[in-house]
Amino acid sequence: MIRLQNIEKVYRTSTVETLALSSINLDIAKGEFLSIMGPSGCGKSTLLNIMGLLDAPSKGDIKIDNQKTDHLSDKQLAAFRNKKLGFIFQSYHLINDLQVLDNVELPLLYRDSTAKERKMLATEALEKVGLANRVKHFPNQLSGGQKQRVAIARAIVGRPEIILADEPTGNLDSAMGSEILDILLQLNQKDGTTIVMVTHDENMAHKTHRLVRLFDGSQVQ
Amino acid sequence: MLKNYFKIAIAVLRRRKFFTFISLFGISFTLTILLVLTAFIDKVVGDNYPDRKRDRSLYIARLEEVGKGNMSSGAPSYYFLDHFARNLKTPAKMAICSGFNGTNTYINNKKIAVNYKYTDAVYWDIMEYDFVEGKAFDKKQVENAEKVAVISEDMKNEYFGDVPSVIGKYIEADNVKYRVTGVVKNIPITSYMTYSDIYLPYTVSKSDYKDKGYRGGYTAILLANSKDDLPKMHDEYDQMVQRIPMESKDFNKIYSHADKYIAAYVDTGNENQSGVVLVLTIISVFVFLFMLLPTLNLVNINITRIMERSSEIGVRKAFGASSKTLVYQFIVENIILTLLGGLAGLFLSIVAIYIINSANLIPNLELSVNFTVLFIGLLVCLFFGLLSGVYPAWRMSKLDVVTALKAQ
Ligand SMILES: Nc1ncnc2c1ncn2[C@@H]1O[C@H](COP(=O)(O)OP(=O)(O)OP(=O)(O)O)[C@@H](O)[C@H]1O
Ligand SMILES: [Mg+2]
DSSP: OEEEEEEEEEEEOSSOEEEEEEEEEEEEOTTOEEEEEOOTTSSHHHHHHHHTTSSOOSEEEEEETTEEOTTOOHHHHHHHHHHHEEEEOTTOOOOTTSOHHHHHHHHHHTSSOOHHHHHHHHHHHHHHTTOGGGTTOOGGGSOHHHHHHHHHHHHHTTOOSEEEEESTTTTSOHHHHHHHHHHHHHIIIIIOOEEEEEOSOHHHHHHSSEEEEEETTEEOO | OHHHHHHHHHHHHHHOHHHHHHHHHHHHHHHHHHHHHHHHHHHHHHOOSSOTTGGGEEEEOOEEEEETTEEEEEOBOHHHHHHTGGGOSSOSEEEEEEOOEEEEEEETTEEEEEEEEEEOHHHHHHSOOOEEEEOOOOHHHHHTTOOEEEEEHHHHHHHHOSOSOOTTOEEEETTEEEEEEEEEOOOOTTSTTTOOSEEEEGGGSSSTTTOOOSBSSEEEEEEOSSGGGHHHHHHHHHHHHHHSOOSSTTOSEEEOOOBOHHHHHHOOSOGGGOHHHHHHHHHHHHHHHHHHHHHHHHHHHHHHHHHHTHHHHHHHHHTTOOHHHHHHHHHHHHHHHHHHHHHHHHHHHHHHHHHHHHHTSSTTOOOOOOHHHHHHHHHHHHHHHHHHHHHHHHHHHTSOHHHHHHOO
């Protein structure tokens, strides 16, 4: 599903060059649930952003669904992300000005859909994460766990084949964290969604199919 | 899609009440001033009572004589207009009148200020005053220097009080009694070429119409047979001015033109320093600066507003919005904001104009919001919206997703 070949990422500022990733080779199968672990600053987020086409590698190739992605324009990349990928962030990144339902509908705004369809799909997604009764709330009226569940609903509403989650439980206590993990595990098992998750929690990582460890930008396991 | 833009625009505006207030206040306040100003200009130069034949008239209102170290500028004299302009071939009719001058009169020992104006008989022919009663003085009365007068409605009420008719009664000004022949509808003072309280035959003025100097206090109104004759009439007068002998050795050049109403309104006579260009420049610069400030303010607010929303920008991009779509969204949002400001501005203008009218700041000047002004207002709003939205939106679209998501 996702194939990374010889990925290298260098950040250049006027004074220093940081090698954030070097010679990463990774094959992620369809329906796989993969965890990425490693100490802070080792390049986990960078790797995930590159997989999500949010950032371009300095060297190397990415194929998603057997499709090369390096030649896509801004517009094509946007459409590609919209169709294939769903993102979950550590700090939720919900739009505070919008109600829960509108937040969840967001990915559907960028594809052909009617208001009715959007509402239906968003409600369905919220039901899956157990928040059907909070549609009219604003994000700041929700707990952290609830916010993350809204974010998951937003990530799955467009039925993407891949979900990329960067420390989805990083801001939550362990009870709420395992709730979130349960939702992700279910998505993976029931819908066959491919999931890549960055985490700091060994226990969580062991519940997934495979664990990749990074150290200083390189793959160690 | 538009509905969603509207939703988020309103949501953002509601949450940032202070910013919204500042931007809306800036837009609506500026717009109000512009609208009241245009309503005012529109009324002052656009209202054509009583000179309804304005579009086929030219006005000689200014004369400038220039010599070495000498300059004399102002209205021409009766003698000058009668002696030279009278010989023009193109005008179908020519009227000569003075500007209005102030004097005092007494009613029951109470002093009141009155403005009087001298005219010939043709003046009443060219102008279409609405007579409340009676009629104008005629050619014969002017030739005989009869002491007759046409007065305004306000003058009638002030001098005679609430009486049904004043025709044949006498009104006193400067210790001379004039018999009233007609009463005309009021004119605001801003229509200064036709405004007065009392109109008198020029022949009753003590001496000044006989004075042979070129400069005086008179204006000529040249009426052409049709609009098409105006350029010809204008040129004929220009050529005539070239041939006019100098009044004295002090001068070696005379400038004077027969201009259209709006040009005559601001003319200085000398095209080397044309009043029209000057006034238009001043007004444009003023309007431009006036609009620039709130626009810059809006640009600034918008940049802050958009940068504060970098998380939203990142999320939208991650979930499939292209840079172009986002630029479009922010511009639409901004236009919604400015249109709201525009609506508030229109509402304020209507209130302001109502207050100006009912406070009667300038007697007999009734301002109104007309459709031209409304249209200008809406255009100005859209202009604001685009101007203040495009740059911030462009800046925002340059933001890459990862940076946008990190900034928090
Ligand atoms: N925009 C950037 N410019 C320069 N250096 C960067 C930039 N983004 C990341 N880095 C550097 O790249 C390296 C990897 O960063 P990254 O965010 O991927 O780490 P991480 O593994 O996600 O860490 P954490 O667990 O703290 O989230 C770090 O050394 C970081 O300083
Ligand atoms: Mg990270």
